[in-house]
Amino acid sequence: MKVSRRELLKGVGALTVGAGLGGFSLAVANGVMAQDEKKVQTLPDLPWPYKKLDPVLAAEDGYAGYYKGACSYGVFESIVGQLRKEVGFPYTMVPTTLLVVGQGGMADTASLCGALTGAASAIFLVAGGLDPKKREVAYKIIQEVFLWYEQTALPDYKPNKPRFESIAKSVSNSTLCHVSISRWCKVSKFKAFSKERSDRCGWITAAVAKYTVEMLNKHADTTFKTIHTLSPESQKCRSCHDRGSVLENTRGIMDCGGCHFSPKKEHPKI
């Protein structure tokens, strides 16, 4: 959580100048608070200002961040770190170390891929908000990144100075860390706790950071559109199981086949 003097001064500039950031206004003079209590009580609401970022720089920062604070921190810091430099406050006040928790599918439990937790969090800062309409704007971008992740042979970006020169690609068919890693192990023949697998997740962090910035840049240009949709097979499942259907006994925007009917048979005798 080191913040350069320049970045922090930007933040203080915003603190003292105030206007233009969701109404945030905090005047600190001679060590006492400003008298205008109403202004003092307001912090900037989401979404926060965004400047178009360099996707390749985000990818490289993501890869470096992976080896500092794992997958989720890697993606989040690659975006918030650039915004801290380009925008300053309020990004100077984000404790990005919090996102370390997304590591290994949230605290090493291997549920949601941490790179996606970092991506979703960064997108929500830039495009989301408490208001349901704002949430929906951010969720559309997040869902695009998630479906791209499920359906694409990843990693699709090679870091400039990788620890391993070649990393096999695999399609996860799932947003889950557990499934994504097992599918990669099957393709690559490497073990789940090997250094090669770890580096693969560094490459994945870079790839997710890059794609997330590309989508956020489109959002900034107001040209964002959903590219990836659920597979026809999953849409068929949803026609009986999702909102408004006969059964309506589930929810979700995930590839059904990523988990269901896989393995197709009972476990072999042990």
Added chain:
Amino acid sequence: MKVSRRELLKGVGALTVGAGLGGFSLAVANGVMAQDEKKVQTLPDLPWPYKKLDPVLAAEDGYAGYYKGACSYGVFESIVGQLRKEVGFPYTMVPTTLLVVGQGGMADTASLCGALTGAASAIFLVAGGLDPKKREVAYKIIQEVFLWYEQTALPDYKPNKPRFESIAKSVSNSTLCHVSISRWCKVSKFKAFSKERSDRCGWITAAVAKYTVEMLNKHADTTFKTIHTLSPESQKCRSCHDRGSVLENTRGIMDCGGCHFSPKKEHPKI
């Protein structure tokens, strides 16, 4: 992100007084930064100071927060909100609206249960950090909450003024929103997008907030110990599939049976 004048003044107190919070020290006087650049560059590292909280108050705040910003925000704000009052800075500077993104298993995709995303994030602020040893401390508490969630008939807390007087309990066998909801639909006979199901997730938010605070209070007392462990069946799976095993082709701390071999057969003909 409203912050009371009292809370913000606490924050500014910490900003000007500094010491005792991971070395954070920022003096703002006459509108200019302090000359000590080294001190200015440091923000408080995790973990942040914790005061034991009221679990029932967290549960009630969690239920109220659910109807404001959904499950993940509900749990996170129920804890950070109390800490903002009891501790002040640095909790006064946390944009808790960010955690809205965990809604419906992250942006409505139904992967990791949002209440657990909120819990994990709050635990990491209080008990975690970038250092791997600090991460491990937080991850143990988070994994306890996750395994409790998987194995317990929930919700096990009834809010004081619930929208529905009675909500069926179910065991999720999974940390996933999608699975948790489908299992509850099967038990309760309500649909996945019904008002009853939504209220059930409000109760779940309350229950997770309460249990998380109970575990954090034990951590504060240095009496925290893991209570819930993986089932014997899952440990048997791990003996061939996890770290150091013959296959070592997966990772995770999740009930294997929550997804695998469920359904046990192929989908019926449609």
